[in-house]
């Protein structure tokens with residue numbers, strides 16, 4: 712039974728193994744409503760596997776995933792979406808032969824109760840927020856890499872998420888558009904969205920989050936205020952050979 716005091720979102724002892732690879736091991740953390748968390752770590756440290764598990768794309772081998780106190784571990788992706796949990800992918804998963812507007816409407820219409828005119832109206836709102844109105848009738852395949860990232864974000868927003876997990880939203884994005892995406896993330900967080908931000912661009916991550924969780928080899932090695940965590944010797948060691956700043 713969900714308790715009144717339960718965190719909005721929590722994972723406890725989460726684990727995923729691929730053969731002998733311990734992609735995620737004994738991972739625990741909680742998120743309060745409206746919080747924004749940076750999830751960082753070197754390549755292969757288990758960040759995407761974590762996102763996959765907490766959105767229902769992958770079944771954990773162990774541990775719990777609780778949304779408002781109710782255990783969701785092992786539930787299918789559509790039930791996570793129904794709980795208001797949405798994610799973006801490192802490489803945008805767009806319908807390349809559909810227009811920008813159609814790409815936004817499709818996820819909305821997966822909810823049988825929404826009618827097309829309402830979905831279109833919401834999509835226009837999302838396009839205005841992302842400043843992409845002028846591209847509504849363009850094919851997704853004609854967009855630049857950065858615009859595709861924005862549209863990917865827009866598709867997640869069409870699911871009316873309460874928790875938004877962003878997998879490398881800054882990767883491969885032109886610096887000007889990067890600032891714009893940073894602005895959108897800040898504004899979504901200000902509007903009450905709980906956000907988990909995964910990215911290797913630590914300067915950009917630092918500019919939007921106050922708390923950061925660091926993974927290395929599938930395990931959590933630090934979780935706390937950005938300024939403290941990035942001075943932590945274990946974190947510096949985990950990153951040895953990779954840069955601590957932006958790309």
Ligand SMILES: Nc1ncnc2c1ncn2[C@@H]1O[C@H](COP(=O)(O)OP(=O)(O)OP(=O)(O)O)[C@@H](O)[C@H]1O
Nearest residue numbers: 729732733734752753754755756757758759760761
């Ligand atoms: N489907 C899979 N099958 C086998 N091994 C996998 C699979 N998915 C991930 N792995 C392995 O699990 C480990 C964690 O991978 P994951 O993609 O979660 O790391 P990551 O921190 O997101 O890395 P990156 O920053 O490079 O995206 C890696 O060793 C990876 O090779």
